[in-house]
Amino acid sequence: MKRSLIKVVFVLLVMVFASPQLFGQKAHTSAEEAIRMADQQWLKVFAAGDLEKSVEFCTADGSILAPNQPIATGREAIKQSFSAFFSIPGFKISWQPLRTQVAKSGELGVTSGAYQMTFNDPAGKLVTDRGKYVTVWKKQADGSWKVFLDIFNSDLPPA
């Protein structure tokens, strides 16, 4: 009887000490899942050329750091930057996060991966580009993730 009690106490102690790590791990995993999902939800509206929704994914003080143009900070500047992309004839884009990182505190995170882009040049010829990106996300008061910084560049040699 006494040995059973010791066993029960031991199991309870293990549960008490193990649970914060278990819960921590679970919270961490779901945060990584959430940020990965946000990354792909942003792609969905961006690939559809939905200007309003694409801009709404950015924080009010967010910045887009696109190649061959200055930093676009704030929703109005970001809108202009995205608008220029969406007006490129035959513009198609896709991206996939390869690495995700969320701070233990859960309000700051990063996705990084590969993009593929096709469009038609002024002569109508199909141009294919592929490259990589880093997106820094901030968790909002409503629990959603928004883009604080987004930067990308091509893997291909200069044209």
Added chain:
Amino acid sequence: MKRSLIKVVFVLLVMVFASPQLFGQKAHTSAEEAIRMADQQWLKVFAAGDLEKSVEFCTADGSILAPNQPIATGREAIKQSFSAFFSIPGFKISWQPLRTQVAKSGELGVTSGAYQMTFNDPAGKLVTDRGKYVTVWKKQADGSWKVFLDIFNSDLPPA
């Protein structure tokens, strides 16, 4: 005497409730300062062309996402990437963080800013480039900050 005691208790209560925020703010500010300092210490060794120290600034699983080349992950690949930069004739670089962000948990942070680069093209002509970057930092067990992801691109139109 009783009023003095009430005052003392009031002051003590204010100190107790205010201190976590004060310390929190201080910790946050010093974390931002630390990451900004790491950003500029990395510049120092990079601008000096110190290959070993430049690579040591990256985590073992860190990635450099330089334009016009694939992602370089891990110290050996990063070494090759940096080595290529350092071998460009007349290569000079500088950068300054414009924005810094550190997670409340203090182990993940971001610096983002502007870079200026000059080098000589194959004909010996001076080429000037300016652009922007995002560096994702991870705090190490020893308290130092190391580069987990670094990505940059040019502000200038394609050559």
